[in-house]
Amino acid sequence: MPTPPAVIVVVSLDHPPSLKLRRAMKISITGENQIVSPFQIIRDMSNIRHNWTREEIGEIYERPLLSLVMDAAIVHKANHVFGEVQISSLLSIKTGGCSEDCGYCPQAARYHTGVQVQALMKVDDVLTAAENAKAGGASRFCMGAAWREVRDNRDFDRVLEMVKEVNNIGMEVCCTLGMLTQYQAERLAEAGLYAYNHNIDTSEEHYSEVITTRTYDDRLNTLEHVRKAGISVCSGGIIGLGETDTDRIGMLQTLCNLPQHPESVPINVLVPVAGTPLANNGRVPFDELVRMIATARIVMPHSAVRLSAGRLELSVAEQAMCFMAGANSIFAGDKLLTTPNPVFNADMEMFKTLGLTPKAAFADGQPKHKQVADAMQ
Numbered sequence: 001m002p003t004p005p006a007v008i009v010v011v012s013l014d015h016p017p018s019l020k021l022r023r024a025m026k027i028s029i030t031g032e033n034q035i036v037s038p039f040q041i042i043r044d045m046s047n048i049r050h051n052w053t054r055e056e057i058g059e060i061y062e063r064p065l066l067s068l069v070m071d072a073a074i075v076h077k078a079n080h081v082f083g084e085v086q087i088s089s090l091l092s093i094k095t096g097g098c099s100e101d102c103g104y105c106p107q108a109a110r111y112h113t114g115v116q117v118q119a120l121m122k123v124d125d126v127l128t129a130a131e132n133a134k135a136g137g138a139s140r141f142c143m144g145a146a147w148r149e150v151r152d153n154r155d156f157d158r159v160l161e162m163v164k165e166v167n168n169i170g171m172e173v174c175c176t177l178g179m180l181t182q183y184q185a186e187r188l189a190e191a192g193l194y195a196y197n198h199n200i201d202t203s204e205e206h207y208s209e210v211i212t213t214r215t216y217d218d219r220l221n222t223l224e225h226v227r228k229a230g231i232s233v234c235s236g237g238i239i240g241l242g243e244t245d246t247d248r249i250g251m252l253q254t255l256c257n258l259p260q261h262p263e264s265v266p267i268n269v270l271v272p273v274a275g276t277p278l279a280n281n282g283r284v285p286f287d288e289l290v291r292m293i294a295t296a297r298i299v300m301p302h303s304a305v306r307l308s309a310g311r312l313e314l315s316v317a318e319q320a321m322c323f324m325a326g327a328n329s330i331f332a333g334d335k336l337l338t339t340p341n342p343v344f345n346a347d348m349e350m351f352k353t354l355g356l357t358p359k360a361a362f363a364d365g366q367p368k369h370k371q372v373a374d375a376m377q
C-alpha cells in the first residue's frame with residue numbers, strides 16, 4: 001500500500017521570517033509530486049491581484065469573523081511591520097459652503113448643519129498647525145478643502161505654497177481638494193505633494209443614492225490624474241450610508257481592481273451630522289467595520305488601510321481588533337475636518353496599551369515624481 005502523502009503546514013508570524021523558518025524552508029514539504037514551501041503559502045496570501053470577482057471578495061467578507069481576522073493578520077504580518085501605525089493629521093483649510101450634495105457631508109451649503117463657513121486659511125497658520133501635528137507624532141499632514149473641484153486661481157496658488165512649506169518641514173503632505181485636472185495634479189506634484197485623498201465613497205450602484213452633483217466616473221478620472229502625476233493615491237469610502245453588503249464588496253472591488261492599488265485606503269464609518277440627509281442612519285455594528293478592514297487588507301495586501309472617521313465611537317478593545325484585522329493608519333488629533341475625533345492623549349494611551357508604534361515619515365520612500373526628479377539631477 002502506498003504511503004499517504006504527508007502534509008505539513010508551517011505558518012510563521014515572524015517578520016522578517018526567523019532563521020529557523022528559513023532553514024526549515026530548505027526541507028521542502030512534499031506531497032505527491034508537490035513541493036510547497038511555507039513562503040509560498042504566505043506569498044499566495046499576499047498576491048497582488050487586479051482581477052478580483054465580487055464572489056471571491058464576498059467569500060472573504062463573509063468568513064467567520066475570527067477566521068477572517070486571523071487570515072487578515074497573517075497577510076498583514078507578511079507585508080507590513082506589525083504594530084506600526086501611520087499617523088495622519090487632518091486640517092480643514094477651507095470649511096463649509098460647498099456646492100455639492102454629498103448626503104453625508106456637514107460642509108454642503110444646502111444642508112443646515114451649523115458649520116461655520118471659513119475662507120481659505122493663511123499659509124503661516126497652516127504651517128503652525130503642521131508643526132504642532134509633527135511634534136505630536138504625525139508623519140503625514142492632510143489638508144482638506146470643501147471644494148467641488150480645484151480652480152486655477154489665487155487660492156490654488158496659495159495651496160501650492162502650503163504644500164511646499166509643509167513638505168519643507170519633513171512631513172508627507174496630503175491634500176483632499178475635490179476633483180483635479182491632469183495639469184493641476186502635476187502642479188501639486190511639482191510643489192512636493194506626497195499623497196492625494198479622493199474617495200469613491202461607496203459602490204458604483206449605490207453612489208447616486210448619496211451624491212448626484214458629480215459622477216462615479218468623475219471620481220475615477222481624478223484618481224487617474226493623481227496616479228499619472230506620480231502622487232501616492234489615497235482612496236476609500238464610507239460605511240453606514242444605507243448600502244448593502246454587496247455595495248461594500250463592490251466598493252472594495254473597484255478599489256482593488258484599479259490598475260494599481262491605492263497606497264492608502266481610508267475606511268470611514270459615517271459620522272451622522274444633524275441637518276444632513278443621512279443624519280438618522282443607524283450606527284454601523286462594529287463587526288461590520290472589522291469585516292471591511294480585514295477584507296480590504298486581504299485584497300490589497302500592500303496598501304495602508306486607514307481606520308478613519310468614526311473612531312470616537314469605538315472602545316480601545318474594538319480599535320485593537322481593527323488593528324489585528326490589518327488597519328495600520330489613523331487620523332489623529334481632536335478634530336477630523338469639522339467633527340470630533342479622539343483626543344491626542346487618549347490615542348497615545350491606546351498606542352501604549354496596545355504596543356503600537358508611529359510610522360516614520362517617508363518610510364515607504366519618496367513619491368515617484370520626486371524620485372524621477374532626483375534621478376534627473
Ligand code: SAM
Nearest residue numbers: 104105145146147176177178199268270271309
Ligand atoms: N471636498 C473634497 C471631496 O469631497 O473630495 C474633500 C473633502 S471631503 C469632506 C473628504 C471625504 O470625507 C469625503 O469623500 C468622505 O468620504 C469623507 N466624509 C465627509 N463627511 C463624512 C462623514 N460625515 N462621515 C464620514 N466620512 C465623511
Ligand code: DTB
Nearest residue numbers: 144176266308309336337338339
Ligand atoms: C477621509 O477618508 N476621511 C477624512 C479625510 N479623508 C479627509 C474626512 C472625514 C470627515 C468626517 C466629517 C468631518 O469631520 O467633517
Ligand code: SF4
Nearest residue numbers: 098100102105108146
Ligand atoms: Fe463638498 Fe467634499 Fe463635502 Fe461633498 S464631501 S459636500 S464635495 S466638501
